[in-house]
Amino acid sequence: MNKVILITGASAGIGKEAAKQLLQAGNVVYGAARRFDKMSDIEASGVRVLQMDVTNEQSMVAGVNSILKAEGRIDVLINNAGFGAYGAVEEVPMSEAKYQMEVNVFGAARLIQLVLPSMIDHHFGKIVNISSISGKFALPLGAWYHASKFAFEALSDSLRNEVKQFGVDVIVIEPGAIKTEWANIATENLLKVSGQGRYKQMTEDFAKMIKSMDDSTAGEPKLIANLIKEVITTEQPETRYAAGYMAEELLSMRKTMTDREFDDMLSSLLNRK
Template identity: 35%
Template structure:
């Protein structure tokens, strides 16, 4: 009998998804690297060919119910199992809440939150039959604290945290583990893919503050950011470990901020943020 484990990852065209799919395939997983746009598959396909990896690239748009169902059904028909699901696909919308349209907010939730809900619902019947499975939801350090001009992105990650924490109880008896990965800033395509809300691109009364915030991110990217492969390694460790923590914090910045959030009062934490992030600094001091 084939003992190979099957892993499914969303958002593999770049960054964390790309690195995770390669790392899992290199470590013996039958890997399904999914992405919404197959025109972006060539770099991954070349590496797979060069290394002879057991990795298949499939189209999966997490906002499209049919696309999720078709891909997961195909995977299950081929392998009869899903051992690992990594919900990684995501993007960030920037702009003041006042400058963000409800439709833009819904789009953000469709990808970052409902996208994960769709894939989880699609794999659960199989994982339950197996009485085994690991679901890894890629959240963020901002899944635990707010930041300005990013409130809808932050809200999607808070929602993912609430979902994960609740789901752990529901799935415990089926031996299915659900965990959160909370990275700090990562040097991926993420910040090139930022969407500025429509109204932010016009004459906004928040322009100066928003640009100060974006400068702060640039400085984080230069100084304290982690590489996507660091996050991928943490994901592999989580999969291979018998421990089941709810949260895995990744990156020096994320560890620092998580400890700050844990150890300061709300007022002290807010003052720290006002003295750093609102002045265009990285959060760290």
């Protein structure tokens, strides 16, 4: 059966690519994003677009209600909207830290609250939370981004065990490095916040590392889009999937290395002694 799907962050990258592929597979796809004008291409192809800000209660309620009114149900929610607020803990303004959590955690959680009653009524639903390998380990200068993804992972685990009794699956996808706008936005924010002062050298090294991965080794958004398409058609999906540059390798190292060993490995990546 074709599914009614809502995907956030559909204006670029993974979200836009996933919306295209899920539509081509015959589903009814609603793409939501703040940047409504950036979705004109997928709208032309048949994706039904919504202007939605995951930090704005009214826009989330209105978006979900409009889908329920038109379709009678929402089968799949893909929480993909997110960004990375980078900078040293000492220097990131608390207002930015709170906004990071608002977008990456609380907005997704509120959408889950809004779609669950319909899923439970139909005894079917799939909630796909796009986390990151950054939800399993933390790099320097990314504390608030990592904190948001660690929280998203925990929220997903609790939710999974609450709603499986109602026929609802909760699936976490953990991308590694992917070619999206995320890297440029994160780097610009990092340089603005910590590009001067005591963290300047570390910041420059880190920005260089991110850019090198994005330019030469990062995976294409279609890699994660394909994975999303696969997991929502799997009858008994795994709880977690990882894909993208160095995703499985880094997750394996985090499991087997001590904290000190992992810290040393990160230092070598940043060319720091």
